[in-house]
Every structure is written in C-alpha cells, then in structure tokens.
Amino acid sequence: MTGLARAGKTAFLTSLAANLLALGAGQPVLPGFARRLGGRRVQVALAPSGASGLPRFDHPRHLAALTRDPPAWPERTSAASMLALDLVIGRESLGFALPSQRLRLELLDYPGEWLLDLPLLRTDFADWSAAVLRRLQAPAVAPHAAGFMAFNSALPAGATADESLAATGHRLYRATLHRLRDAGLSLLQPGRFLMPAPGPEPAWTPFFPNLGTGGLESLLARRYAAYVQAVQRDLQEPMFGNLDRIVVLVDLLSALHAGPDAFGDAAAAVSAAAGALRWRRSWIEAAWALGQLRLPPRVVSRVAFAATKSDHVAERQRGNLAALLRNVAEGGIGDAPDFGFAAAVPTSHLAIAAVRCTEDFVWTLDGRPVSAVRGRRIGDERLLRSYPGEVPDRPPDDAFWAHPFLQLPDFEPLRPPQGGRGGVPELGLDALLCFLLDDVL
C-alpha cells in the first residue's frame, strides 16, 4: 500500500481489518466481496507474526478510537507496522473434497512522509541535491524557501566539513520542508525530516541538499548514504518482502482544495513513489536472481488506484472522482506524466471511503437540487451540510481553478455497528478487494 501523508493509510488498514474479521464472523459486511465469494465460507484471523521484527499493526486500538464516543481519528503514524491476515476460503459445492484455499494478506503501514524516501534509493547525493534545489526555485515554492536558499548559495563551493555549518543548513532546510508541507505540497524529501523514526535521532541526521565540492559536501554525502541505508532497512525490505499487488491511495479531494501547484505536486509525488516500486520488474534484478540459481522475483500482478475519503462528495460525484483518478494516473498532468506502470499490469481506478462519515442528501441551493453530503464534526452535535464543489472528471484546467473547491471538513465516522465487531461502515472497499484478489478467489 502506498500513500502520501494523510492519504488515509491507517484508516484504510483499520477498516480493512475490522471488516474482514467481521466478514469471517458472519456479519453482513462487504456485500460485493461476499457476493464474489458466492456463498463460500470464509474464515479470517490475524496471522501469527512469527519471528518478524516488525511491530504488528495495532488495529484494535485504532478501531476502539473510531468507535468510542466521541470518536478520534488515528494520530499521524510515526513508525512502520505490519497488518497480516489469514483468509481461509471454503470450496464450492463440487470442490468440497479439495482442501480450503488459504490466502495471506500482508499490508505495511508507515508514515506517509517516508514513502518519498523510496526514490532516494536510486538517486545519489549530487543528483538528489540538484533536483531538490531546482524545485525550490520554482515560483510557487521559492517564497517559502528563501532563508535556506540564501544560506546555501552563500556557502563557498569548497567549504570544509564543519559540524555547525551542517547543523545550521539542516535546521533551515527542515524548517523549509515544514513550511512547504503547511502550504499543501507533498514532494518533500527526505521524509524523516518531517516524520522522524522513533527513538533518538541518529548522528547522521544533519544534512541538506548541497552542490559544493569540498569537505562539507562529502560529509553531507556520507550522511545521505547512511540515511538511504536506514530507509532500505526500515521500509524497503519489509515492503518488498513479498510485494505482489499494490494499492495506491491518493487523497485527490484535498489536493483539489489545495490548488493547482499542490495538485501537480501530489501527482508528481505519487508518480515518483509508484515508479520506485516498479524497479522490482527490472531485468537486472531478474538476471541477478537467475545468476544465483533462484527464480526471478515475482512481478507486481495487480495495481489498484483508490481515491480516498470519497464520502466527502455525494454518490453522483464519486464516479467523477474515479474518472479523474484514472485520467491523472494514465494521462498525467504537467511535468508529472505517469504513475509508472506498464499497461500490461491489470489496473483499476476506484473511489473509496475506508471509514464512512456522511450520508448523501439532496440540498436545494439557489433553487436547484444538488447532491450533497452531511455528517457531524467531531465535538459538535449538529449536522454539517457540505457541498465542496463539483469534482471534475479530468485533470482540472484554469477554468476549474478559478473557483474554489472547499476544504474537507473533519467529519466524525459513522457509528460502527456493535462497537466495531460488525465492521466499519465504508464505501467501495468490497470492490477494491474483489479487484485485488480477483485472480486468486
């Protein structure tokens, strides 16, 4: 599963776990998926974690928070954790003599900021610095980065490896990243500067992009290499362990609100991350594996793109949202052409809401009926009616940006039936599961 910060990864995993466990307990959840199973019984259990060093995804805690009155959303994730579920699916009537079918679903939750560290694994310090510094000069970004850029360009090319220089540059760069995030941008690297790994900060942390030639540059480059190694250990290895299918979660609605720059930036970021996941398919890797007399790694067999939080718009608009996602993913916008998947991989584009918060209703605005949604905000007893704007079905043009798309309110989740044992109300999760698992069901 990939998704930028706040894309809805933790909410998605919580809902997936709760709903699948409820399905296994015979509750009427995920109707589309149940229909796809066609009457076969399914047992669902949390998989034993064996000797894995990764913490388990704490879905009971997140579920309890969503269920409680008043509910609470998961906090920002600060470390990687693994959700592993075992599905045992019975056979249809004629196949009763065959053993049941077993599936193991493993999904990794991690801070969204870290996702953008994956492309670093393929980039060396000089290239990375050049790319970052180029981006920081873009007109939309430059005002936020003025302090750091002034400091960086004032550094002499052959500056010596001075710890205080490194620390100051690092502080300025980090502050810049925070400001850019507040401005709604997403392509911010390295991710751990925004969301540090738990525990004390490693000594290699203070570095920043720099194009010098002296001792300082080589110190920064060595620190960058140490950073990349940590990324490999903490994120890449667990994520690539058995990577077979990918869910790309994209919060398109918030991006529509944040404006053209942020929208393009989000698309570029997802594209970079998804591209990083593609190396698995590279021929070098296959050749290397064959050279060691092993089978080449499995290629990614399915990719599902999902626009999250689609309960912020009414049913009628969710179709548009999925179409927009398809167009962004396939056609690309601006200088972020594509999400990087060959057409050969089966791909689907959906609009989902992992944790549904609203109900649709018809709102008469300016004398015209409009499909809108309403729900309560956390801590408010009254219903909030929301019609944030029309969702375009293709990458928005200037005419679209001329009008505002309102900010998504912080809705409170619908009450999960039976304190969460009856699953979590959702939209479209069943369609997503049907697509992802279609060939193994």
Added chain:
Amino acid sequence: MRVEPRIELEEEPAPRLEPPLPAVVAADTFAPPRTGTAALALLGAVVLALGLAGLSVGNFVADQFARATWLGWATLGVAGAGFGLIGAGLLREVRALLALRHVDGLRDAFASGNAGRMMRAAVSWSHTVPGGATVAPALQAVNDPDAALALLRAGPCRTLREDADRLGRSAAVQAVAGIAAIPSPALDVLFVGWRGVRLVREVAALYGVRPGVLGTLGLLRRAATAATLVGAASLAGNTAAQALLSSPLLAHALGDAAAAGVAARRLVVLARATALACDPVPPG
C-alpha cells in the same frame, strides 16, 4: 448556471450517524415465490371443500324449494350470504397478494436502470404511501430517476421507516410488559409470536399493503429473508433496541429477565425487516 459550493451547519443537534441498512436487498433476493406442492394440495383441498359444500348446499336449496317456496328463498338467502362472505374474504386475500406482487414489481422496476420505468414506478409508489403526495409534484418536476429516488428516500421512506421503528418499539414494550405479567414460559412464546404477527401486519398497513392471512405469511417469509440479510444479530445490538432497553423504566421492569430483552430486540428487528420487505425503494 453554476451552484456556489458551500458548507453550512444545521440548527438542531442530531445523534451520531449510523450506517444505513446493508444495501443487499436486490431484486433477485425477492424472486417471486413459486407455488409449492403443499400450496397446490392446500388449494385443491379448499376447492374440494368449497365446491362440494356449494354443491350440497345447492341440492339442499332445491329440496327446500320443493317443500315450500318461501323456505327455498330463505335458504338461498342464507347460503348466498355465507358464500358471499367467504368470497369477499378470498377476494381480499387475492388483493393482498397482488399488492405484495406489486411491491416486488416496483422493486424490479427500480433495479432495472431504465429511466422511464424507474420514474413511472416512483410516481406510482408515491401515490400509494402516506406522505407521498407531498413529493409527487417534485417527482414530476425533476424527471431524473436518481434524484427521484433520493427524494423518495429522504421523504416518505424515511418517515415510513421511523414509523415502523416506532411500531416496533411499542410492540417491544408491550412484549416486555406482557412477559412480565405472564406466568408460564410456554404462554410467553405464544404471546410474543402473536404480537410479532400483529406487528408485521401493522407495519405492512403502514406501507399501504393490507395483508390477509396468506399475505401475512408471504410477508413473514420476505421479512425473514430481509432479516437474514440485515443480519438480525447486527441489528439486535443496534440503537433502536439499545435505546429501548436503556430506558430506566424498562430496565426496572426487565429485571434480569433476559428472555424479555431478547424478545423485545427481536420485535424491533422484525419491524425493520418487514419495513424493508415492504419498501420497494433500493437503499441509497
């Protein structure tokens, strides 16, 4: 013209939203019931009983005429009244069954995806339910099946469902009170069963389906399907029952009579399931 986006708070406080009932009540789950062997045999028995009875009554009337004309007329009058009442009862049963079929037909129409058919079904249903008259003009005006369904859901469906819930709750209260008063567990079961059947008929009447005996049976069957779909278990823990049972008065009356609590929950579920079976509008 472009509608300005906006976000507004409503005036009144509202409870936390609940998920809608599972949207699985598709047309195919209510496949028109086929006539079973037992039903055929029963029909045969009825025809025999009525037919033979009619024939022998005819004989009898003829005999009476042979005795005295006035006696003949009087006997004919009595026989006519008796058979007339039976006929009226049968007619009612047939009409009730047809009404149920009509609901199935509407449900098919709504699921068909054919705009014209859906609109016709929406308008025709709105004429048969209370509160439908208020949305009927709007239905004609929007002429868009999705919008029409949304209007129906927001208007009549919602009030009907709330009314059904209310009926379910009052039945539950009565069941609890009744169970507290009835000394024998066997009678409890009878009482709750009777109250359940009455509840089904009440809810159906609410939806303009006035079931007779056979109609009630058909409804009970449909409600049972709906209840499995809804997941009786999932509803049993649901708010309506919860709210009911958290009332201090009832908690007192209930004491630790767990059976009464279960029966009360079941009645609440039954009301919802019946409502679901009588409501042709697909959940949104």
